[in-house]
Amino acid sequence: MFSLIISIIAIALVVALAGATLYYGGAAFRDNGIKTTVAEYKNESAQIVGAINAYRVQQGGLPSDFTLQDLVPEYLKSVPEGEWDIQDNRVIRTGVEELVCYRANEVMGFEFDPAEEGVDALASDSSKGIPQCSKSDLPFDVPCCSSATT
Known part of the structure; x- marks a missing residue:
């Protein structure tokens, strides 16, 4: 009987630890997934741009x-996998989640005011913006993931 009680307590502790890991570590797991997708997006874009330049x-x-x-x-x-487009000498990957697009810009040091023309507000935080690919004064190296033309 004693070993049964110890086993039940051990199982409850394992379940509690697993729950705490998911609760407190969930954001870290999600952020790492977004960082991986951003790195993938940037790497694939750079490969395409390099190939176009060589061509x-x-x-x-x-x-x-x-x-x-x-x-x-x-x-x-x-x-590379995904839907890619070329507009005005810019390589664009369509169908990218807006948070991934925002983080790609953030990692590269670009910030946009959603009040600017040609900038969409991030759905999860309306104080942050994502540039539209059709924005007229958008530098070539800025990742854009939305377009008024698509």
Whole structure:
């Protein structure tokens, strides 16, 4: 009987520890997932931009009907997963969660006021902004994930 009581107490302690880990560590697990996605997004974008630059140098520019598939296999092994677009010499990944887009800008040191034209407010915090890809004065290296044209 004594060992049964000890076993029940041990199981209850394990359940309590697991619950506390999820409760207190949940934000850390979620943030690490977002950081991983941001790093993936930035890495894939940089690969595409590098391949486009190499293509431009070797081919003397981009044809009007250029697609990312034109880079395969000479400049890229394959086009990274996801929906990618090129608008005004900017590589854009569509379908990216807004928090990932905001964090990508934050990591690169860019902040936007949601009151500015061409900037959307972050749904979870309306004091923070995400630039639209169609924003006229947006520097080339700023990650944009939303577009008025898509």
